[in-house]
Amino acid sequence: MNNYVEQVSEQMTLQEGTQVIEQLLLESYLQPGISTKELARKTLLPVPVAAAVKRELIKAGALVQERGVRCTPEGAAWIEEEWGYRGLYRSFHQALLHTNEWVEDLNVILKKLNTLFPLRPSVDVRIDQSKCTPETSLRRAILCLQQHALIGKRILCVGDDDLVSVSIGLLLKKLFPNGGHTATRIDVMDIDERFIGYIEAVAKEYDLPIRCHRIDFREPLPLTLCGQYDGFFTDPPYTLQGMSLFVSRGIQAMKRLKGLPIFLSFAHKSPAFMLAMQREFVRMGLTVCANFPHFNEYEAAEMIANRSQMFILRTTDQTEPEHSGAFTDALYTGEVKQTLRTYRCKQCSQHVFVGIKGEIATIEQLKNEGCPSCANDTFNMVEKRAVSGLGDSG
Known part of the structure; x- marks a missing residue:
């Protein structure tokens, strides 16, 4: 069967990547008769570019211009077969996409989550675990759907004490009430065997397409898990190092394509921290x-x-993980507060001590200010040691 997205991408060079071709085709399937201007608005493309993509999809046989734009029978069949849209509960799906209001059908899912969440393992504060509410976990799953990053995708949870994998799985079952949907896969990577065991038990009980892997993110990601996923969720330790490491592992696991989504939950921080984070x-x-x-x-x-x-x-086409090998820096909040760490500037090799007893208090401050000698903002951590009897380092 024709891969219409690949056919069009071979004919066009789009800075936005193949994701916009996919979305334009999907919008034409979900809303038969949609106008070209509305397709441009949905895909955030200039109207002439959206029109050019539409023309190529018409040439490929996926779309037809007929009282607006709609899929051909062949195009619709391909979407249903390849992306798994056959049997979709369309009114529920459209309600989730086009309103920010709570949809009544979600209460069935939330009722199950309210039963499952109190039974999950207790949090381990040593590794910065916390428990989001069932409503939050479900809202993350809905956000994934709204970003066209759920149905027919391979989704990864980089750490999942919030049971986002379960919420996605239950949302899928509601979206495809007659069953038979097999195009979506959800994987979980976590170091905590308690949560892995619980998620696996829930997945088995409710027949959810979830697979779990015990992974220590300090170690390099297994090659068999690299380059596999269409997007990922993570709620990492609320340190700069934790964010950078967890996002890096997710990047390693993702396909090498432009425009893929990363759903990153993170604490509200100071302007200085947010600047370092965006760096x-x-x-x-x-x-x-x-x-x-x-x-x-x-x-x-x-x-x-x-x-x-x-x-x-x-x-983007420049996406690369900050960390790909073994990680030796302090990672969790408790570690960061209790260590004095030595960083070496990647440009001039000067050593800088970071920590409550160091020259600079935090790594985000160091990266914002740059190396004292050359102003470079990239460093390698070369040594860390515990310092006892310290107060809060902020």
Whole structure:
């Protein structure tokens, strides 16, 4: 069967990548009779570019111009077969895509989550775990759907004490009430065997397409898991090192395509920290396409006022992980607060001590200010040692 997206991408060079071809085709399937201007608005493309993509899809036999734009029977069959849209609960799907209001059908999913979430393992604060609410976990799954990053995709959770994999799986079952949908896969990577065991048990009970892997993100990612996924979720330790490492492992696991989404949950931080964080995004070749303050709500997480923000990042043709080998730096909040770390400037090799007893208090401050000798902002951590009896390093 023809791969219409590949056919068109061979005929056109789009800076936005193949994702916009896919989305334009999907919008024509979901809304038969859609106008070219509306396709341009949905895909964030200039009208002439959207029209050019449409023409190529018409040539390929996927679309037809007939009282607006719609799929041919062959094009619709391909979407249903390859992306798994056959049997879609269309009114529910459209309601989730086109409204920010709570949809009544979601209450069935939320009822199940309210039963499952209290039974999950207790959090391990040593590795910065926290428990988001069932509503938050489900909202993340809905956000994935709204970004056209769920149905027919391979989705990864880089750490999943928030059971996002379960919420996605249950949402899928509601979207395809007659069963038979096999095009979507959800994988979980986590170091905590308790959560892996619980997620696997829930997946078996509810017949959810979830596969779990015990992974220590300090170690290099197994090659068999690299280059496999269409997007990922992560709610990493709320340190600069934790964010950078977890996002790096997710990047390694993703396909090498432009425009793929990363759903990053992170605490609200100071302007200086956010500047350092966005430097990391740029260094990894990622763009920020959306930010939702107070998106995530947590149980008993007073240190972050029970709330955190959601970033949607997108890959580019320059996307590379900041960390690909073994990771030796302090990672979790408790580690960072109790260590004195020596960093070496990648450009001039000067050593800088970072920590409460160091020359600079935090790694984000060091990266914002740059090397004292050459102003370069990239460093290697060469040594760390515990320092006892310290107060809060901020």
